[in-house]
Amino acid sequence: MALLQIAEPGQSAAPHEHKLAVGIDLGTTNSLVATVRSGEAVTLPDLEGRHTLPSVVRYCEGGAVEIGYAAREAATTDAHNTIVSAKRLLGRGLADVKSFQDVLPYDFVEGEGGMPFINTAQGERSPVQVSAEILKHLVERAEESLGGDLKGAVITVPAYFDDAQRQATKDAATLAGINVLRLLSEPTAAAVAYGLDQKEDSTILVYDLGGGTFDVSILRLSRGVFEVLATGGDSALGGDDFDSLLAEWISEQADVRTQMTASLSRQLMEQARSVKEQLTTADEAWASIDLAGKEISVSVSRVQFDELVDALVKKTIRACKRVVRDASLSLEDIEEIVMVGGSTRVPLVRQQVAELFGREPHVDIDPDRVVALGAAIQADVLAGNKPDADMLLLDVIPLSLGLETMGGLVEKVIHRNTAIPVARAQEFTTYQDGQTAMVVHILQGERELVDDCRSLAKFVLRGIPPMAAGAAKIRVSFQVDADGLLSVAAKELSTGTESQIQVKPSYGLNDTQIADMLRASYDSAKGDMALRALREQQVEANRLILALEQALNTDGKVLLSESEQSELHNEILQLRELAQGDDTAAIEQGVERLAKASDEFASRRMDANIQKALQGHTIQEIEKGA
Amino acid sequence: MDIQQNYFAFLGVSEAFDIDLSYVSERYRDLQKQLHPDKFAHASDREQRMAVQYTAYLNEAMATLKSPLLRAQYLLTLKGIDTHSEASVSIDPAFLFEQMELRETLESAKASDDPFDVLESLSDRVEVQLRTLESAFKSAYARGDDTSLEDAAAAVRKMQFLTKLSSEIAQAEHDLDG
Numbered sequence: 152m153a154l155l156q157i158a159e160p161g162q163s164a165a166p167h168e169h170k171l172a173v174g175i176d177l178g179t180t181n182s183l184v185a186t187v188r189s190g191e192a193v194t195l196p197d198l199e200g201r202h203t204l205p206s207v208v209r210y211c212e213g214g215a216v217e218i219g220y221a222a223r224e225a226a227t228t229d230a231h232n233t234i235v236s237a238k239r240l241l242g243r244g245l246a247d248v249k250s251f252q253d254v255l256p257y258d259f260v261e262g263e264g265g266m267p268f269i270n271t272a273q274g275e276r277s278p279v280q281v282s283a284e285i286l287k288h289l290v291e292r293a294e295e296s297l298g299g300d301l302k303g304a305v306i307t308v309p310a311y312f313d314d315a316q317r318q319a320t321k322d323a324a325t326l327a328g329i330n331v332l333r334l335l336s337e338p339t340a341a342a343v344a345y346g347l348d349q350k351e352d353s354t355i356l357v358y359d360l361g362g363g364t365f366d367v368s369i370l371r372l373s374r375g376v377f378e379v380l381a382t383g384g385d386s387a388l389g390g391d392d393f394d395s396l397l398a399e400w401i402s403e404q405a406d407v408r409t410q411m412t413a414s415l416s417r418q419l420m421e422q423a424r425s426v427k428e429q430l431t432t433a434d435e436a437w438a439s440i441d442l443a444g445k446e447i448s449v450s451v452s453r454v455q456f457d458e459l460v461d462a463l464v465k466k467t468i469r470a471c472k473r474v475v476r477d478a479s480l481s482l483e484d485i486e487e488i489v490m491v492g493g494s495t496r497v498p499l500v501r502q503q504v505a506e507l508f509g510r511e512p513h514v515d516i517d518p519d520r521v522v523a524l525g526a527a528i529q530a531d532v533l534a535g536n537k538p539d540a541d542m543l544l545l546d547v548i549p550l551s552l553g554l555e556t557m558g559g560l561v562e563k564v565i566h567r568n569t570a571i572p573v574a575r576a577q578e579f580t581t582y583q584d585g586q587t588a589m590v591v592h593i594l595q596g597e598r599e600l601v602d603d604c605r606s607l608a609k610f611v612l613r614g615i616p617p618m619a620a621g622a623a624k625i626r627v628s629f630q631v632d633a634d635g636l637l638s639v640a641a642k643e644l645s646t647g648t649e650s651q652i653q654v655k656p657s658y659g660l661n662d663t664q665i666a667d668m669l670r671a672s673y674d675s676a677k678g679d680m681a682l683r684a685l686r687e688q689q690v691e692a693n694r695l696i697l698a699l700e701q702a703l704n705t706d707g708k709v710l711l712s713e714s715e716q717s718e719l720h721n722e723i724l725q726l727r728e729l730a731q732g733d734d735t736a737a738i739e740q741g742v743e744r745l746a747k748a749s750d751e752f753a754s755r756r757m758d759a760n761i762q763k764a765l766q767g768h769t770i771q772e773i774e775k776g777a
Numbered sequence: 778m779d780i781q782q783n784y785f786a787f788l789g790v791s792e793a794f795d796i797d798l799s800y801v802s803e804r805y806r807d808l809q810k811q812l813h814p815d816k817f818a819h820a821s822d823r824e825q826r827m828a829v830q831y832t833a834y835l836n837e838a839m840a841t842l843k844s845p846l847l848r849a850q851y852l853l854t855l856k857g858i859d860t861h862s863e864a865s866v867s868i869d870p871a872f873l874f875e876q877m878e879l880r881e882t883l884e885s886a887k888a889s890d891d892p893f894d895v896l897e898s899l900s901d902r903v904e905v906q907l908r909t910l911e912s913a914f915k916s917a918y919a920r921g922d923d924t925s926l927e928d929a930a931a932a933v934r935k936m937q938f939l940t941k942l943s944s945e946i947a948q949a950e951h952d953l954d955g
Contacts, residue, residue, distance in 0.1 A: 332818060376806040469893065473950055476900075533818050543813055569840060572814065574833035597948060632829055633814040698820050746821050753824045757831060760811040 172534035174526025185527035240278035242316030282323035338368035340525030359491035381478035390494030488512035555592035784838035
């Protein structure tokens, strides 16, 4: 397809160069990195052959940072400095995080904009920094194992992640120095891993029951294009809840509830997890608890376990029904079911899902790895290794976006499950005579009251001319890009007064913080910032030149006059010369100039592409009619 | 390419309430394949921005045509009739009375023995009413004279009520699970 070749500049330079790209499943408990090697997606192990990396980071006294298994070992002995489940804290405010205080032993302190930082032996650390450590570790593993620098990564996020959480994930990647090709929702990645994109047409439901979250998504696949029709689930329901119920039950049976200590409660959870795992194949399993040297054993049958978790499983089944309805489908319309997350190994879960839809779910790929594998396949396509690939993943926003209006109410501007990218505008007016400023408060969530929704950002539009109440017209426009990240602009229509914000959610890092952190990490790791800036500009210049040359080769003769073509070739020559020098600012200006010069060409190509899509259809119709 | 051209033309169908949705979806996917920002992952920033704008427009067009309510409203907008604003238009009392009754059922559902059952049958009732209104709209719109268009607009206003109720039912189910 012509357009893919345009988006594939490396081709003209070195047609067979394979670009290294990975998929990363940044999980709450474990994380994985995968890549496509010789046409097959594989997860990459560490030197000891372990594929999963516990999502745990320990900030040791003295400055060392441990990541993964070593850190997890210390989770109990050095709890304050060992951060587990950072993903639950990503993009959350201090107030949200307080609710985890019971389970997480951290000393939270308030950072800028209400963002929670954790006090560690190495000073204050944010969840974004913790996640960045994990990402960096995985990228290093991949670069060592693949023997080269990564061109980029696809990072998966739960379908339920709101804007703040997506932004925080992206911030973490930026901090880790990763070029994010795309944030991809986990269920979509899973469907891709099963190769369901190879089918002509299908409606797929992805049931993802992880440790702490439950997501259900319906994907529609048609001739290589994936569309997320609807998503739903429960961000506070997962296999850990199965474990808690079972641990509670075991402690009742063993009659140890009154003697609860931290160590006993940990033992109970461990035993519960092990019993749950054994019961996936066995009909009965034993939990054994060591209580001050005395061993107590409790037997658990599959039937008892099923009874315990039945209400939780039913809850997931109801959520499935609801999402099916959200997608305007009926249960029979679901043609494929994909199971993701370790908890889908529980037989009762598989059984109830199979009963609901009247068909067996896909369970062949390790449900813990399936997301990373799918992300790797998508990364391979986006990096440009498969110019003929027809796959395109279309996403929706998981939660509605809106604005605060009078009385603490939320007016929704973009409803959940709207396909992205999306741009939408709504007009508002003033409520007082002579009002000259207006606060634009952006929220995300389904509820009607501001207090029940997540506050994403607030900004003030000033300079509204004094008028009678209701006379001013303020247009607020929302734009959400393909990663689900939002920017908002407000404009007073009679005077053209404008104000806009790239929604950096209140709990994400601001640009200065990111820049500071980046600088700190470069200073220690790579040293020379100026050199890096120069490299980046050179890369940018070359990228633009290659993209433009490729475009000129394909469409130049058709869409441009000869003088226009030679002018662009001339500009390219000039930038190429600049890029060989070491004047960072001059290269930057050159890039800007070339981009501007090629603007008209870009828009003609875009039009041509639309025409092509339309014409393709006309021909098909004629053939159909004939 | 005039991005402001009307959604029906953009997606290749004629202006009517009955459209071939499978054809529209196919056309939508073809355009997505050409325009989606992922296809411009390596292109210049400007092209990426344009891709976002075009795709946003395409998504808006698709969302409008896919939803019966939005499609009906859009058809009327093209005829110069605005049904978006909540102007003081009178709605027939029988309909309003029935809405109140439906809403009471929704309110009391939460306290009933099997709330999910009540909500499901309520949701079915709403769906049936919506289908009836859609066909009323369709024939009124097809007649096309001023009076008929007013009838069509009246049907749309009723559809708005019911669509809102339908999303409140979904929210109620969600809350019960929360």
